[in-house]
Amino acid sequence: MSDPLSAIDPAMPAPTSVDEFRDRLSQVLDSLPRRLRQCADYIASNTDRIAVSTVAELAAGADVPPSALMRFCQILGFSGFSEMQKLFREAYSPGWPDYATRLKNLKEGSGGQPAALLAEFVEAGRLSLESLAKSLDEAALAQAVATLAAADTVHVMGLRRAFPVAAYLAYVFDKMSVPAMLHDGVGKLDHRFALRPGDAVVAITFAPYSEETLSLASEARSRGLSVVALTDRLTSPLARHATAVLTVTEVDFGAFRSLSATIAMAIALAVAVGSARG
Amino acid sequence: MSDPLSAIDPAMPAPTSVDEFRDRLSQVLDSLPRRLRQCADYIASNTDRIAVSTVAELAAGADVPPSALMRFCQILGFSGFSEMQKLFREAYSPGWPDYATRLKNLKEGSGGQPAALLAEFVEAGRLSLESLAKSLDEAALAQAVATLAAADTVHVMGLRRAFPVAAYLAYVFDKMSVPAMLHDGVGKLDHRFALRPGDAVVAITFAPYSEETLSLASEARSRGLSVVALTDRLTSPLARHATAVLTVTEVDFGAFRSLSATIAMAIALAVAVGSARG
């Protein structure tokens, strides 16, 4: 037997830092056969577990036998798993088990402005999610689900910053085999002829409310279709045209909102509707 | 021989959290004899090494024989060192919830309720955000920002579930007056002629990776443009074509991901680039 695998580099010196480790990993990645690639994938997305796991645990996680993982370590240039683990144990600085500390660290730390910004958005997102959990109007949600579950086609509209939410909602509907149409305003076509009796509309807009979305909701309502509103407050102009109103208060940071809560609401809605339909 | 040491509390239950551990430690501290106090002192100021050290290493650090350290663990209420270490290993990276099981429960039990679904998505989002804060590669983020700040036009591409992220990214770039183009695949036009020297690409894709996005990234790279990858792991096929790789691990619930962390990363990136450009 020749030795093609370690021939990737016969006596490659072991990586001496986590960065070197990452480099090596991406170098060898392409030439790895199935099992070893599984190792690589799992290790790459769970690098932080290496320091505190056993071969058996990691192997189980990657769904390979322990011997495959050993081989993997050796291909990377280590003498075995223990040597690899040593690298990560030395580099280990506790990942700030405490989220608050870590956040503070990011804000003030050496990562500079981008990291601090990220920390702010993470925090905003988390707060938004918490507030959503607390202030959820279950009845309204249930009603919205019932409405959409009973509809023929679901029309989804949201522009500008609501557009990502609308797009994701449409995506999830699609995956759940719910007939849905995303009104995206491309070419200024408004597709309102597409609204048929028996259909329903999900309209998404936040202050300052987009005219186009309000107009579609209003049109739908006047034609007798059900309209589910996803908006920022009960007094939103959108609420006027809606049969069910879902409100989500996002915590903004700077001029931009995290959308976390809005998206959570949207997926939950879509999945609930999808399963209600069977 | 009576048993005064464990008599500190004959069958005290083991601490179940790092906080409980700290409490216990300070409780017993005063009643400890010399060697055991050495253990306590050393452990108290090196709590973070427990997860990644052996008995022998810690004992050496505290300058006591291993058996003293064992006794110390038992006085704290653990059956031995391993049990104590387990606490710290788990606290460091708390096992993610078993969503397969939860989802099953939801479907079967009374929990098919939309509100319960929403709670799960909220939880998934929160975990994703926390994990992003913990695992952020600050250097990669800084590099990505620098890359994009130096570019002429920024091209953004992401399809399917990555599309909402791409759309939001493009929206924020626009608001921050960064020349950006969203490649949305409308009409199967691929717009690759639009890539000009001096431009940069932000490519977003997660397993299973979309061919179109990979192909745009690869094309851009081969023409010498910078490519920033926003993906789920370092071993992603997208990483190959990238000059900077940002990874975000989202906790999935069922088939759908919350996108919270991915979006947080995207906004932070866009805002940082926007302000770097002035």
Added chain:
DNA sequence: ATGGAAATGGAATATTTATTCCAAAAATCG
């Protein structure tokens, strides 16, 4: 299809690491 090379899984083994136990050393108390 067929032979040869490569990759794989798992059982066997080696090594490391945790844990117990007890004889010796300190400490405590009358």
Added chain:
DNA sequence: CGATTTTTGGAATAAATATTCCATTTCCAT
């Protein structure tokens, strides 16, 4: 100061863990 209890260190053992090896399977080129 001697008797008794507590604490200590380290050697012996048990358990967990890493590592190797090889028979079997898979892959690939012809």
